[in-house]
Amino acid sequence: MNEATWSSGRIWITRLVVVVAFFSFWEWISVTRRVDPILIGAPSGILHFMYQEVFVTHSLLEDFAYTLTATLLAFGLGSVGGILTGMLFVMRPNIEAVLSPLLMALNSMPRIALAPLFLIWFGLGIGSKIALGFSLTYFIVLTNTVAGGRGVNPDHITLAHTLGASGSQIFRKFTLPSAVPVIFNGLRLGLVFALLGVIGGEILASEHGLGGALQLLAASFKTSGVFAVIIFLAMVGVGITFIMSWLENRLLKWR
Amino acid sequence: MTLMEKSLGTVLAEPTISGGPGSVVIDNVSIEFKAAGVLAVSNTSLNVASGEFVSIVGPSGCGKTTLLNLAAGLLPPDVASGTVLVGGKPPVRGNRDIAYMLARDALCPWRTALGNAELGAEIRGVPAEVRRARALDLLDKVSLKGFENAYPKALSQGMRQRVALARTFGLDSPILLMDEPFGALDAQTKLQLEDVLLGLWQRERRTIVFITHDLSEAVSMSDRVIVMSARPGRIIADVPINLGRPRSVRALQKDPAYHELYAYVWTKLEEGLSQ
Ligand SMILES: Nc1ncnc2c1ncn2[C@@H]1O[C@H](COP(=O)(O)OP(=O)(O)O)[C@@H](O)[C@H]1O
Numbered sequence: 259m260n261e262a263t264w265s266s267g268r269i270w271i272t273r274l275v276v277v278v279a280f281f282s283f284w285e286w287i288s289v290t291r292r293v294d295p296i297l298i299g300a301p302s303g304i305l306h307f308m309y310q311e312v313f314v315t316h317s318l319l320e321d322f323a324y325t326l327t328a329t330l331l332a333f334g335l336g337s338v339g340g341i342l343t344g345m346l347f348v349m350r351p352n353i354e355a356v357l358s359p360l361l362m363a364l365n366s367m368p369r370i371a372l373a374p375l376f377l378i379w380f381g382l383g384i385g386s387k388i389a390l391g392f393s394l395t396y397f398i399v400l401t402n403t404v405a406g407g408r409g410v411n412p413d414h415i416t417l418a419h420t421l422g423a424s425g426s427q428i429f430r431k432f433t434l435p436s437a438v439p440v441i442f443n444g445l446r447l448g449l450v451f452a453l454l455g456v457i458g459g460e461i462l463a464s465e466h467g468l469g470g471a472l473q474l475l476a477a478s479f480k481t482s483g484v485f486a487v488i489i490f491l492a493m494v495g496v497g498i499t500f501i502m503s504w505l506e507n508r509l510l511k512w513r
Numbered sequence: 514m515t516l517m518e519k520s521l522g523t524v525l526a527e528p529t530i531s532g533g534p535g536s537v538v539i540d541n542v543s544i545e546f547k548a549a550g551v552l553a554v555s556n557t558s559l560n561v562a563s564g565e566f567v568s569i570v571g572p573s574g575c576g577k578t579t580l581l582n583l584a585a586g587l588l589p590p591d592v593a594s595g596t597v598l599v600g601g602k603p604p605v606r607g608n609r610d611i612a613y614m615l616a617r618d619a620l621c622p623w624r625t626a627l628g629n630a631e632l633g634a635e636i637r638g639v640p641a642e643v644r645r646a647r648a649l650d651l652l653d654k655v656s657l658k659g660f661e662n663a664y665p666k667a668l669s670q671g672m673r674q675r676v677a678l679a680r681t682f683g684l685d686s687p688i689l690l691m692d693e694p695f696g697a698l699d700a701q702t703k704l705q706l707e708d709v710l711l712g713l714w715q716r717e718r719r720t721i722v723f724i725t726h727d728l729s730e731a732v733s734m735s736d737r738v739i740v741m742s743a744r745p746g747r748i749i750a751d752v753p754i755n756l757g758r759p760r761s762v763r764a765l766q767k768d769p770a771y772h773e774l775y776a777y778v779w780t781k782l783e784e785g786l787s788q
């Protein structure tokens with residue numbers, strides 16, 4: 259177990275070798291038809307598709323823009339709604355006592371089952387995708403806001419009382435700042451789930467967006483194209499996580 | 514207000530003693546948490562004069578914190594009987610005459626040392642430049658120059674309690690109530706902070722009511738040490754500490770008079786435990 263730690267250069271090189279070996283093997287079994295390319299596509303096909311759709315027809319970028327717009331709207335509305343509701347619950351426990359069980363019941367519904375309803379209400383366009391993303395983000399951010407608001411240090415409240423702090427001072431100077439890290443965790447998850455909801459909605463019914471593209475490509479057995487979109491999505495996911503971590507480190511450097 | 518009105522009806526016909534600014538008068542006070550069936554403090558009277566440094570010692574659970582909370586107006590109105598006057602007025606929550614310091618530092622982790630030192634004055638509406646200047650001066654006095662912009666996570670426990678001291682002294686209140694402020698510190702750090710506290714107090718001579726379970730701390734810093742019995746807490750000794758001023762807690766450790774007083778207070782405390 260007392261293995262010497264590799265340098266980061268060595269780790270990167272080894273990682274690269276593993277990846278290249280993996281894709282070479284994939285290409286080889288596909289080209290030699292040891293496995294049907296309909297099932298697994300081929301790395302060369304994926305690269306070709308990516309190049310075509312990104313640099314020539316731009317269609318992947320258009321789909322990405324569509325999905326991103328829906329995701330950001332769902333995330334924005336869901337997190338503002340979740341934070342406001344959460345704050346209301348923290349400040350007015352009676353309102354929470356009344357509404358919380360109802361909201362939790364709503365939240366426990368499988369969201370994809372609501373998708374057909376959202377299609378009826380908001381149409382086949384971007385509206386139903388935003389609704390689906392919102393319905394996921396809202397509850398995650400709400401739960402985290404309430405948890406954060408509850409987590410205020412009782413010593414801070416005692417101190418605030420001896421200082422004669424008003425209710426709004428207690429909220430602004432103690433409750434809110436101490437809740438921010440927990441709310442931030444909610445936002446990070448909320449963004450991932452907004453993307454999930456939008457993609458799900460697009461797969462169910464859309465000609466636009468990355469989800470729509472996935473659905474279309476799969477239906478016509480363009481397997482390399484499906485893989486290309488999935489890889490693109492994975493990169494978007496990594497990008498989201500990276501941006502949120504960067505923001506968090508900047509905003510919460512006191513931690 | 515409500516407390517005094519109630520007390521007039523229940524225990525005293527008229528408040529017989531009236532304290533001036535900076536004084537704390539506790540007259541025939543009992544505190545009972547009826548819901549829990551706990552009589553925490555029983556028939557206790559104590560006068561603290563303006564500028565006096567008084568320590569209260571007593572076994573854990575004897576009502577020391579409760580007594581401070583009563584003076585700070587933190588208790589619900591119907592648990593206490595008797596008269597309490599803080600700076601001549603009945604206790605109210607948020608009384609500007611009082612600065613309160615807790616055992617845990619209660620620093621805000623999202624504020625720098627300077628931001629924390631300013632916090633109390635900020636909440637009480639002191640203008641930004643005034644409170645900042647005062648906080649900077651106090652951070653210097655508690656030997657935290659150079660740490661103004663450090664966040665609490667980067668400070669040791671002793672340093673954090675120094676910031677809490679700066680926050681407490683940053684208020685212009687004539688009365689400081691301190692509930693075991695050094696209780697969580699190691700012996701060495703404690704000695705240092707006791708001298709820091711004495712230094713701050715000797716500059717301005719504000720009233721301090723200091724709660725501790727550490728007898729040496731009480732004897733070495735105070736003008737008087739009040740000994741309380743086990744619950745329900747009563748005052749069983751009020752010992753004047755006739756050691757010179759200004760004092761240094763560390764220098765006192767070699768003073769025979771100090772050790773005599775310590776032994777005397779110790780006997781009293783033992784009597785209280787065995788009753
Ligand atoms: N809000 C409360 N309700 C019921 N009992 C309490 C309350 N606050 C304190 N007590 C009880 O009063 C007694 C004195 O407590 P405290 O003043 O904290 O003691 P200490 O001298 O250790 O500071 C304890 O027995 C405690 O359990």
Ligand SMILES: [Mg+2]
Binds near residue numbers: 578579692
């Ligand atoms: Mg206590």
